[in-house]
Amino acid sequence: MPPYVNGLPLPPMSDFEHLAPDFQKKVFSFAQSLADEMVQEDQSTAPSSEELLKPYQPEKGVIGTYRRGPRAGKIGDEAPRMTVSNMPQMPIGMDGFAQGGEFLHQGVGFPGFPALSALAKRGDYQNILTAKVDGVLRSFGEWQPHDTLDSKVDKKQVDELNAALKEFNVLSFLRDLVSHETIYGMGFGLVTMRGDDGPDGETETPLTLTPHKMGKGNVKGFRAIDPTWISPDAYNTQSAASPWYYKPQAWWVQGTSYHASRCMTLITRPVTDIYKPAYNFSGVSLLFMAKPYVDNWLKTRDNVTALLSTMRTMALTTNFDQVLSAEGRMRMKKRAREFNAARNNMGLMMIGKDETLTNITTPLSGLDRLQAQALEQICNITQMTVMEFTGNQPTGLNASSDGALRLSDDRKKSYRTLHLEPIIQRISDILQFHLWGKRLIELGAVKWVWDPISEPPPREKADMDLQYARGLSDAVDQGILSAEDARRALLRSGNRLSLGIEEEDSHDLGGEEENP
Structure with missing residues (x-):
């Protein structure tokens, strides 16, 4: 059936020119109004950039809802239902910077955890993630006494603690934390105790390292939680002298409140206090920081093709x-x-x-050269070498120098020492109560020794061991060190030339020659 205008059917286009001018104007007016309505409908369905940059709104972009459990001390008094949204948040005062989407385009804002999770699915971002996690935690380490010969620490206890770290798969736990921190800007982990998932669970109480609180064999495990499912419960914004000033005292994890002492957070790129609520108290995502550079690389690659x-x-x-x-x-x-x-x-x-x-x-x-420079910019912002990012040496880029490789190793060592060792120390303290019901190894009696980030070739390693042993021998010949001191230094260094020396053997290796 043909369409009608004012009760009259529209004629075929071939006969349109023969119609009266007044009727032609009516047809044109009808077509123009219909086109305007279609344009308005399209504009109403597509949100503007300003709308996308508004804080979370319950009526828009809601992913799901959940109701918080009863608060401690208020049995039956439930908090209001919480909403989880995929809409980006914007701190106060960023309206001008947010015009035209500049806030998110430059990798500065917080686009929301769902958007950050989607970035990791692309190959270029996945290379950044893999290079970061594998570079820092390709291998693990162990606790060792500060002095392997004169230490008062029971070596058997140290071995049991190292075995517990492997039993609870702490390396995998740390890898998940580093992975989440690279994607979301924060790695979040929980210390789960036996009975926490029951009706008498004490997740809202502090986890104090005392025999009364930490019973022997009570640790259930360590679990890394995707930051998408967490939110801060309570924090102080009034008293700057408070230890909880802009620091969550408790966290909501899928409707369950956990005291901060039961949580472990890994944030290596923190934001200032005024931005913390907008970032859900996480840091800056490394993947999102690299987004402008990855976009430039993809655009350059497509244009060259x-x-x-x-x-x-x-x-x-x-x-x-x-x-x-x-x-x-x-x-x-x-x-x-x-x-x-x-x-x-x-x-x-x-x-x-x-x-x-x-x-x-x-x-x-x-x-x-232009394409290689666009790729090299990604390595600059992520502070990794081209070899680490690509897995090979692309044409047009200089080979990674020894200085660049050493600098990359130094950054990984710094990351381990500053950000991961405090978490390992906290886990080890908890595991001591799990193993023995009390703390037997005090802080300072042992040291954490990481496995080397990169191993030299066997021939180079053998030459290094030989040169080190020759240096000790020359120091003994010149009277700088005694033979016993050289022997101890050789044992502590892990030199393979010391394999034939027994730790219990304490005789002077310099022979029976005595000074008169």
Whole structure:
């Protein structure tokens, strides 16, 4: 059935020109109003950039809801239902910077945990994540007495503590924390105790390291939680002298409140206090910091690929006077199709005597360097070498120097020492109560020794051991060290040349020669 306007059917287009002018105006008016309505509908369904940058709104972008459990001391008094949203948050005072999406485009804002989780699915971001986690925690370490020969610490207890770290798979726990911290800006872990999931669980009470609180064998495990499912419960914003000033005293984890002493957070790129609520008390995501540079790399890569496809253009000069008529336009289009069908090297191309054929080629020199520089910018912001990011040495980029590799190793060692060792110390203190019901190894009696980040080749390692032993021997010959001191230094260094020396053997290796 044909459409109607004011009760009259619309005629076919071929007969439209024969209609009265007044009726033609009505048809045009109807079509224009219909088009305006369609444009308004499209604009209403697509949110503006300003709308996307508003704080979480319960009525928009809601992913799900949950109701918090009863508060401690208020049995049956439930807090209001919480909403989880995928809408970005924006701190107060960032309205001007947020115009046009600049707040998120520059990798500065907080786009929300769902958006950050989606970044890790792309190959370029996954390379950043893998290089970060594997570079820092490719291997683990162990507790060792400060002095392996004169230590008062029971070596058996140290071995039991190291075995407990392996039993509870602490290495995998730390890898999850580092992975979440790279993606979301925060790694969040829980200390789970036996009975926490029951009706008498004490998740809201502080976890004090005392025999009364920490019974023997009560530790259930250590679990890394995706930050998407957590939110701060209570924190102080009034008294700067409070230890909980802009620091959550408890966390909500899927509707259950956990005291902060039962939680472990890994944040290596923190934000200032005014931004912490907007960032859900997490830090800055490394993947989101790299987003502008990854976008530049992807755009450059696509443009180079498109340029390779269109580097050669054939220009056919012909008579365009025929375009003025409808029949001439048809002949021109037919000529263009015939030209494209015969332009490859396997066909015969014929042109008229009044036509001119020109080959226009775009120079490609320098494209490899531009593409390599776009890739190198990703390594600059993530502070890793090109070899670590790509797994090989791309053409157009200089090989990673020894200095760059050493600097990368130093940054990984610093990351281990500053951010991971405090978590290992906390876990080890908890495991001591789990093993023995009390703390037997005091802080300072042992030291945490990491496995080397990179091992030298066997021949280079053997030369290093030999040079170290020769240096000790020269120090003994010159009277700088005694033979016993050299022996102790050789044992502590882990030199493979000391394998034949027994720790219990305390005789002087310098022989029976005595000074008169």
